[in-house]
Amino acid sequence: MITTSPSAQLVSPASRTRIKMCGFTRERDVDAAVAAGADAVGFVLYAKSPRYVPLERAAELARRLPPFVTPVLLFVNEDTAKIRAACAGVTGAIAQFHGDESPQDCWAACGSEARPYLRAARIPLGDAGRGFDLLKFAQDYSQAQAILLDAHIDGFGGGGQTFTWSLLPPNVDAHLVLSGGLTAANVIDGIRALRPRCKSLAVDVSSGIEVPGHKGIKDADRMSEFVTAVRQADQLLCNK
Numbered sequence: 001m002i003t004t005s006p007s008a009q010l011v012s013p014a015s016r017t018r019i020k021m022c023g024f025t026r027e028r029d030v031d032a033a034v035a036a037g038a039d040a041v042g043f044v045l046y047a048k049s050p051r052y053v054p055l056e057r058a059a060e061l062a063r064r065l066p067p068f069v070t071p072v073l074l075f076v077n078e079d080t081a082k083i084r085a086a087c088a089g090v091t092g093a094i095a096q097f098h099g100d101e102s103p104q105d106c107w108a109a110c111g112s113e114a115r116p117y118l119r120a121a122r123i124p125l126g127d128a129g130r131g132f133d134l135l136k137f138a139q140d141y142s143q144a145q146a147i148l149l150d151a152h153i154d155g156f157g158g159g160g161q162t163f164t165w166s167l168l169p170p171n172v173d174a175h176l177v178l179s180g181g182l183t184a185a186n187v188i189d190g191i192r193a194l195r196p197r198c199k200s201l202a203v204d205v206s207s208g209i210e211v212p213g214h215k216g217i218k219d220a221d222r223m224s225e226f227v228t229a230v231r232q233a234d235q236l237l238c239n240k
C-alpha cells in the first residue's frame with residue numbers, strides 16, 4: 001500500500017513544469033543539474049558567448065546525460081550545414097535558435113530533418129515589450145516545438161534580465177518556455193503569470209543558477225533551490 005503524509009499533494013502530469021538549465025561548461029555542473037531535476041541541459045555553441053563550448057566539448061558533456069534529459073544546442077545565426085552537423089554529433093539533441101534566424105532558416109536546419117527546435121523570441125525590456133507581437137511571432141514560427149521567451153539584450157542571451165511578463169497576450173496558441181532573468185525568487189510569479197496564457201509552459205534559467213560573477217559556472221544549491229521553487233509553483237497552481 002502506498003501512503004502519503006497528510007500534507008502531501010499529488011501533482012497532475014499536466015502541471016509539472018519542465019525545466020531547462022542553460023550554459024553549461026563543466027561536468028560537475030551537468031551532474032548537479034541532473035541530480036536537481038533538470039529536464040533539459042543547454043550548451044551555447046555561439047563563440048562570442050562567455051558560456052561558449054566547442055561542439056566536441058558539448059558532445060562530451062551531453063554524453064553524461066541519462067535517458068529523458070534532453071541536450072539542447074544553442075545557435076546564433078549559424079550556418080545551416082554547421083547546425084546540421086552539430087545536431088547529428090550529439091545524440092538526442094534539439095536545437096535552440098537565439099539569433100535572427102527566419103522560419104525558413106530553422107526549417108532548413110532542423111525541420112526538414114524532423115528534428116525539434118526552440119525559437120527564441122527576444123522581447124524588449126520594460127514598456128517597450130508592448131510592441132512585440134508574440135501572436136504573429138508564434139504563427140510565423142509555428143513549426144517550432146516551442147517559443148522561448150527571453151529578454152532582448154545585447155549579446156543575444158544569458159543576460160539575467162527579465163522582461164515585463166504582464167504585457168504578453170492572454171492567449172497564445174503555442175507551447176512557451178519562459179526565460180530571461182529567472183531565479184528561485186521570481187520563478188513562481190513567472191509561472192503563475194504565464195501558464196494560463198499558453199498551451200504549456202516550461203522554464204529556462206542560466207544566470208540565476210550561477211556562481212555570481214562567474215558566467216558558465218553553476219551553483220548546485222542554486223539549481224536545487226530553483227527546482228524547489230518551480231515545484232512550489234506547480235503545487236500552487238494544482239490547488240487552485
Ligand SMILES: O=C(O)c1ccccc1NCC(=O)[C@H](O)[C@H](O)COP(=O)(O)O
Pocket residue numbers: 021022023042044046049050051074076098150155156157158159160161179180181182204205206207208
Ligand atoms: O547564455 C548565453 O551566453 C547566450 C548567448 C547567446 C545566445 C543565447 C544565450 N543563452 C540563452 C539561454 O537559453 C539562456 O538560458 C537565456 O537567455 C536566459 O538567460 P538568463 O537570463 O541568464 O537566465
